Amino acid sequence: MLLSRGLQSCLATMAGHFDYPLYGPSVNIVKKCGAVLSEVLQHKFGCVAIIEGVDFQRDLRAQQKRPTIVPQQRFATWLRSGVKVSVWKADLTSFQADAVVNAANVSLKHYGGLAQALSETGGPLIQRESNDYIGQNGILNTGDAIVLDAGLLPYKKIIHAVGPELSFQTSPDISLAEQLLKRTIRSILDRVQEYRLKTVAIPAISSGLFHFPLPLCATTIVSTVKNYYESLSQTHLPEEILLVNNDEPSVWEMERACKQILTSQLPYTYSQAAVGKTSRPPLKMGNVLLILKKGKIEDQWTDVIVNTTGTDRNLHLGKVSMALLEKAGDRLQKAVYDAHLQGKIIITNGYSLHCKEVYHTFCTDVSEKHLHKNLFQSVLECLKMAAAQKHKSIAFPAIGTGFKFQKEEAAQIMSNAVAHFAQNCQTPMEVHFIITDNDTFKAFEKQMVTLQQKASHSSFTQAGLEPPDESRERKPATPQITLTGYSDETIKEAERWISGLLNSSGTITIRNNFILHFGQREFLELSGLNKNVSIEETFRKGHAEMNLMGTPEDTVLAGLHVEAMLCNIQKEFIKEEASSLGLMSTKNVSFRRKRVDHSSPVFSDRYCEFKKEGLWLVKMETVENPSLETVFKLKKKQLNDCTSKHMLQRIPAQFCDVVSHIGFHVEYAPPADPAYGEGIYFAGTVAAAMKVWEKQNEEYLYFVEAEVLTGNSAPGKPGLILPPSRGSDPFKMYDSVHGGVNVSVIFSGYQAMPKCIFTCKMQ
Known part of the structure; x- marks a missing residue:
């Protein structure tokens, strides 16, 4: 029996989105845990959550200790290998990275300075694991670095590194100490490679209680990082080396060393591996850094590269699509054909491109009447999607300038879309406009000057930054979560889950047999949750449950934390099983x-x-x-x-x-x-x-x-x-x-x- 056309139409599901408004206590909950909520929605339902109208606090997992310093990035550049190096003033006990480096002593006794602060914040596991390591292996040597569990710190790992210690009671051998500090930094970077860490936060090792001269310390650390990643012999390259300190003198010296050692050979902005240079300074708009440069879109080293294609998904048509296809290989075309549509975007792997993902849009494949509005909204949607997926950089070509738009039109619409996005962007984002010809470059450069003038007179009000027709996209009157997913049913599942969670009366039950995989780290995290929430774990008839009871807000925050822990366990489980499966099937x-x-x-x-x-x-x-x-x-x-x-x-x-x-x-x-x-x-x-x-x-x-x-x-x-x-x-x-x-x-x-x-x- 074949179904009627009417029934076929009713059954057909299309990718779409849903706006979930936030009221009362739910606003405060999302304010505290927006990043965790987005992560869980992505993992459980495959939905991208874009949260607007909410001023975020730090990630829930960093709430164990309120940061005493608001993180400030003072400097950033990229080495030729593509590794980013940045300088931050921040509190390392609440900073965000895959790993943090602890300035340790040879016996791993964490008393005084940074070591004590990290140990106290990370809980008793930090010192206990350190004691166990020394008991089994003996004391460390100067220059050694080992990796242990990070306890309750907001990191996956902690790298205990022993730098040289100088005494002022005798004449110190500065030359020897410098060589030992270089060895320490190389040991740290070896561990980054060994554990395939993406980001690592490194302080000014040896400069505090160990009395190493601060200027020489900064110079030694920066030059060693540069030399290590210029050798190009590593099998793994991290995304970013973060030089983080909480005192102004250390931050200033790190910034000074980076500018002297790194910018003498490199432009101070993104990817030195990419072709082309920025001929004018980047434009800072809130958390967004807009960068204009000449080059080829297929050579960019950003997290995301944006492509434009037709609804037929044929990448053999259009200059940008053809260039990306040639560089990425035939797998890109197959992925585009197979991929689900997320809103108006198809997301694929970058394959042989130097990016994590490619966003394929259809913004020029519409009627003339809606061209301007569609370009604005497509750029905006790409930016929101990149932010929701925690990407830090995105590269756009000059969309439609070949046949649909005048160069000045495209420059104005795309620049205004970035400025509009910057008003609500909560995390740092680099937006790159990659231009191939001089005339188009001049048009975009002129538009950046216009935006710079607006920025100097105001904080980018809505005027002039709206979609270019009467149907304007305004900031929501109330805070909301916009869900975008593969299908209507996944969006409805996610909406139903959010509603049940945020409207909890103070009792939440989580049913998931991966609770049985909780280990020491997870139970330590549970013990560090709000003491006003009681947690009961049960296992009956083959079903694992976790029941949380307390005040409604505290219970929801704790429930989200548990869900995030389950997501991480499931990711590791999948990774291990896929590895075994690959070995067996070859x-x-x-x-x-x-x-x-x-x-x-x-x-x-x-x-x-x-x-x-x-x-x-x-x-x-x-x-x-x-x-x-x-x-x-x-x-x-x-x-x-x-x-x-x-x-x-x-x-x-x-x-x-x-x-x-x-x-x-x-x-x-x-x-x-x-x-x-x-x-x-x-x-x-x-x-x-x-x-x-x-x-x-x-x-x-x-x-x-x-x-x-x-x-x-x-x-x-x-x-x-x-x-x-x-x-x-x-x-x-x-x-x-x-x-x-x-x-x-x-x-x-x-x-x-x-x-x-x-x-x-x-x-």
Whole structure:
């Protein structure tokens, strides 16, 4: 049976967005934890959250100790290798980076100065791990650097580095001390490479309690960093080396050393690896730095590069698309064809480009009437998306100047969009306009002069910075969260979750079996949460829960912290499983979810199947994963080509991509009652699946269909962690267990291969 056109239209879901207004206490909650909330929404639902009208505080995980200094960036430049070097005045106990360097002594006793401050803020784990290390390995030597856990500090790791200590009671050997400090900095950078850290905060080691002369200290640190990354022998390059101190003399000396050593060879602005130079100073607008330079868009080293293409997604048309395609390789074209639309943007990997992502827009593929407005909104949407995904830099070509716009028009519209974005931008962002010809460069340069004049007379009021027609984009009258996602159902799932969270009466229950993966670090973090919130962890019938109770605001903040911890655990779990999968399959681990057209016979058949159980099939997707398929075939051979069945598993929305990526695991979808063992459950019919996994008032239900190797099966029973033995030999076990005719349980995820994902809604 084929569906009617009307029903096809009703079933079709399109990517879109939803505005969730914030009122009363919810504004204060989002103010304190906006970054954490955005991270959780991205991980759980694949939605990008853009928060407007809210003045943010520091990240929730940095709230353990209120910063005594507002972080200030004093200087930034890029080395030829693409590594950014910046100078900050900030409090290292509350700064944000992957790792922080502690100026340690040889015995790792953290008393006095920075070491004591980091140890006190990070909790008892800092000193305890240090003591354990010394107990097992002995004291360190000057110049050594080791990596340990960061405890409650807002870092992934802490690098304890021993710099040279000078005494003024005897004549110090400055030359020897300088060499030892160089060795210390190289040891730190070796650890950055070893642990593949992206960002590391380094203070003026040895200059305080260790009495190393501050000017020479700054010069030595900066020159060593420069020389280390100019050797080009490293297998890993970090994104940024942050030279951070909380006292003005140290900050001033670091800035002085950077300017003397680094800017003598480099322009003071972004990516020395990129072609072209900025011929005029960058324009600072709030947290936004607007940079104009000549060059090729495909050579930029920014986090994001913006491309423009047509709705046919053909990158072989248009100068910018062709240039990016030639540099990135054919994988870019395939990714564009396969990618979901997020609002008006397609996001892909940069592949051989020097960027993390490419944003493909369609802003010139509209009628003449809406061209100006569409360009403004497209630039603005790219900027908001980059900020929401925590990118620090984005590069735009001169969009549409080849055929759609006069050069002056494009310059004005794009510059005004950046200025409009700058009014609400909460984090530092570099925006690069990359121009290829002189006339266009002059047009953009003229517009930057105009914006500079406006900046000098006001703080960029709305006047003159609106979309270029009567339908103007204004700052929201009330604070709001704008959600952008792959589909309407993901947005609705996210909206429902936000509403339930922010409107909590003081009790939150988090159901997620990855709670069982919490270790010492996570429990230390939990112990550091608000003391007004009580936390109870339970495990019943195969389900892990965490119940939080307290005042509504404190409970929501603590709940978000727990959700963020779960996100991080799941990311590490996926990373480890993907690595194992890649080794077994000898292939790059990748997957593709391909939507099945509603008009196809196969969709119609499955639609009827779900309809019988009171479910409306909204979407059907096939799953392609060569690595999983290879390992599944190997498992089938191992089980002597045993029989297989096509079966269903009902799964939470947040695990649909995960199961497509790394296959099935017991953590994703525990049944309502694990009556047949502690394995991975599958049901033979939709009706059976609805019984195995009880509905918990969800709006959408998600089913994964898999080919399951059931083989020789035995009756299951509670508590089984492996199939029972066949006969007297304990090493010969059944392939699976069953409960009745419609439920099977396997104990290895590689015995199941995901084939389809069904998104359903109750009729």
